[in-house]
Amino acid sequence: MKSICSRLGLFLILFLGAMYKTTGQETAISIEKNEKWLGGVVNEAHLMPLEEGYNFDLFGNTGTNQAVPLLISTKGKFIWSEEPFRFTIKNNQIIISNRGEAITVDSLGKNLRDAYLNASKRFFPSKGQLPDTLLFTRPQYNTWIELIYNQNQKDIIDYARSIIDNGFPPGVLMIDDNWADYYGRFDFRADRFSDAVGMVDTLHQMGFKVMLWISPFISPDTEVFRELQAKKYLLYDGSSEKNWTDADKPVIVNWWNGYSAVMDFTNPEAEKWFHDRLEHMVKTYHLDGFKLDAGDADFYPINALSFKPATPNEHSRLWGNIGKYYPLNEYRAMWKMGGEPLVQRLRDKKHNWEDLQKLIPHITVAGLLGYQFTCPDMIGGGEFGSFIGKDNLDEDLVVRSASCSALMPMMQFSVAPWRVLSEDNLKAVKKMVALRQKYVPYIMDLARQSAENGEPIVRTMEYEFPYQGMAEIKDQFMLGDKYLVAPVVTKENKRKIQLPKGVWKSDEGETFRGPKIIEENVPIDRLPVFELMNKG
Template structure:
């Protein structure tokens, strides 16, 4: 039976939640908008939760579809009970109420180096040429350029075929030696993995015989099209398939010293509700099962996720374009804030400059240096920041220096960010927060181009091409700027922000 609930919007009420990819459309309630979460067909995280600036929430243990039209919010679900909570006063009050009830934190957070140091992903630099000498050169060049060491993520094609989770002997002949050298240079190392299995392989035949692969409704093996071809899919509702995958990962950590894994794919869009699995579940349920694997590894990264709010999983935004608009830089803050408000505190923006590789390649002959710098600055005071395209290679010395300063700023804030991650693991609150979340009742609901890092640091990146100043909304209090300025709020002021400046402010005391 399909359940439906209609909620009359209150005067001046705004809403957030559902799918992270819709952050660019939040807050809801201003104009018509609808989203189906049954299943989640977006390329990012989602949670069956909506939150209101007036202290209300909508929750279901199962996915729902919702629509805002005129003064009405309609929520429908064919599987779960729709719960309306009211009387919590503010956006923060509603979040804390549902978080404590449905996804309390478990006291753990991802590896601290993911917060305190920059991350470097080999994808844009090497693409499918993940070879030992090139990986080591990338790491050496990071240090030679004066960039701080951090987490190094070796992306797709370090292995043979999908499902054969060992280093390709031709591309990486001495994996243990390579990883030891990376560790000596100060890097931690993560490897890219996915739940797919190449269907023309020995491992596919072995897993099929054991019943470890997902099946179509008619009982045939499920072969799914994804961005890298057609592959079979592990049935992660099968305890044997889970054990098999865990054994592959344990082998990599124990034999070679790998520190963790980038768990890519796992999107609900690659599953069907009718798929046959060892334990029946939905497309969203398969995505959720994949995310649970990462809990065994403090160094982890996911881009697609269903539920799992409050858990120690690093959640990256989906691949962005080398663009100023909502497919690129302009999406980082609203979508990053959307991650936090639905329970994914440990947020990471996409690769600096844009990680959608086809778009990046198309722009590689005429990269926008200013855009690259503003990407780095916008990412610098997120919980995590991740480089891929080497700024020392693709930029001139001046613009590279601005990116290096952004990386150093992240390190400067590293211990404070780590403490906020630790706090999130205990109290469950987002690390980066909406202005409305921290300062309710000041008409900040629609601000999507600045954010709070915790409750005391206001960050106001420049997001417009050619801009050397921007408008900042200062809440009540005295705000001490990175440039030595002071502003008394509440006020709205135009501040100077040349290409070499990321404006940030601390509340009631200078940064220390």
């Protein structure tokens, strides 16, 4: 037996080695005819499958969203490294450039599904745990677009009451940024929250669970900053000192809200301090969980000194560890951490059709990188700058955004539909919420299965139907292996739908035999869904 295993191991080395060649710190992997590659960066997924000339450097860069050192192919191959690398598509090759770390290239699969499952089982196996199931079973509501930086007790309660008064079910309510006096101060600011405990208790009585926005930043020249500096719980400037022991100048980084110091989670004592502050918020204010924002790798300077040496990417990953304490969690930026019970959200999208069209490729590629519990961005868009100066939003866009999210793992509101929509369009959005409730048992079954086996909840067409010419489809997806979902993501009220082989029954009761391309006129209050009745 030992001899057979040794020969098999040698065969695998030779087999895989024949696929690529390494020169210095570059590895070139040949791209076969009709082979398509995806992966690496969620926020670039609308550009996938990757084309000639594409390149991206993962070192210190998570692409403002989630990233993983994984590329997978429609012909069953995957490329993995424990550390970030640069990849370039050139002359029918993938050129991997790194800093000398090991690169794994595996060709044992036959299709995209094989490639993903082989990689996930080996490098980021599912942990058998789910985030809080309320995130799946009810809509989420985020106060960001309605309140921006004016988070305050009165308007938060009013927003929650409006949700119920307008016929929407209570679910998770997220209080966004600027609830504290400064970053690092873990108490509600008294000028905007006269009774924060009473506010949270009232939200609970209304049927909501409550999450609070946090980040790894600390406002400089504050009492908390000075405490953390004295304890050496921050990242330090490595431009003048060569070692952490002698460093005394904290790094100050520029992020979207100004300049801040950054927590050093390579230090177990710093992580404990931060976790203790979160526990203080939970126990004092009766909170249920946290929205953990920022944590992008590019906010961690390359020359920063930390308790333990770490790359910017590793610092980003360590921020992900904080969320494991709380089943009710959400992240917008992440490095690795596939298979964990952590909720990811697609980065803020603008209020336009171009960004709506990114939702499907982004969330399906997230699933191919191990991020199964992913929420699309806020319905209608979450990038607040695109709302400035717009007295009238594109109502069709808001409704189609709701329908696009309805059968994804989660759906999240922020802009209040009842404020910006006509009566008819508001009814259409509420119809999408009701439609989702019909599929919630199936979505939960998929989520539980995913927690055990790692399979994506929402899947690219190529994942379920390999070698049927579907690798380029970016405007429809599979919910598990049973339902084909084809939202309208353009201003037109019609679309083409590509049905794979099999017998399909539409949400309107019509039966089709694939492969077949059909064109549908889709009213604003309809989400086309096709059930696979027979795969043969």
